[in-house]
Amino acid sequence: MTTQANNGNAGHPLAPFSHYFSLNNGLSDTAPSLKRYLSKMAGMYADDAAFRERLQREDTLVYEFHELGVPEAAGNLAFGTSIVYPGKIGDEYFMTKGHFHTILDTSEVYYCIGGKGLMLMENPEGEWDVREFSPGTAVYVPGRYAHRSINTGHEPLITFYVFRADAGHDYGTIETKGFRKIVVEQDGRPAAIDNPKWK
């Protein structure tokens, strides 16, 4: 009953399709996943020494997510699961790179099916917010808000996400400037503090 979205038919109507994503670990046996290892996140964590030390020991898998190749049309939706693994670099929790959408006013919905964490968001006007993830929580990321998932727990943080297929991804702005806030462990609990590297 599972068929693949076909990236070759942009401009033609899609046919119905389905994919399985485990409610236990977020993984799929039919949908490919993109894996983000620590080495791809140089400069994104506040503690460069802790980053280098960890990377020397191992190039850890920090998170993975699915990319189904749904044609990038405004009527289509892209979806899949995101899995952020537990861990820290110094005091800072494992997280996704984070991005703006290229079509800035397009939103995204995340439904948490496992684990514990936060969605960190900020818009170009400097407003920021953080929302808690726990199983059953749906977080609405409005248009204009860059977004980053952060695992503050001890199990994988698993979310099911949906966004407009033509939204596009701007990773560069965050790679260059960072988020205004970072989330670190303080007295055993997550705290959003000013990002010392923010430009």
Next chain:
Amino acid sequence: MTTQANNGNAGHPLAPFSHYFSLNNGLSDTAPSLKRYLSKMAGMYADDAAFRERLQREDTLVYEFHELGVPEAAGNLAFGTSIVYPGKIGDEYFMTKGHFHTILDTSEVYYCIGGKGLMLMENPEGEWDVREFSPGTAVYVPGRYAHRSINTGHEPLITFYVFRADAGHDYGTIETKGFRKIVVEQDGRPAAIDNPKWK
């Protein structure tokens, strides 16, 4: 940490918000649900005598779903859970009314978090498809496809859905014409057969 979407701010950017939807029963303590009782589905099941008989005994809750009032803009997304309860009218399984989107080429994603069932789909060109729901299955309803959730199991069928907030709902076409196919129990299993009432 939970805030309501505010329907009054259409045209203004939304702020981030979150809602809880139980992974066990799909219900929310913060998001209102719309309840569809059997009496609102007159004429939609094939067996009118069985429908009348059931309604005389009780006006059963067939399904419910959430409507958060996200402003209807093309950059926004509407979302929530849908819960179709188990049951049959004659041989025909409990189901949603089903609808086209008013903006016909907008799609919808359904992620099944509990129960067992089918998504029945058809487009104006007469193409139809049916996809199985079981926990962990994501079904993509492409643009142009009317869609109806059907519970073929013995527990509530629970799905988390996301669609473009401006998609709009055309219930009238299905209320008038019906779907080309209906799903009934035959030899203890679901079967999609021609709808005797289809116009």
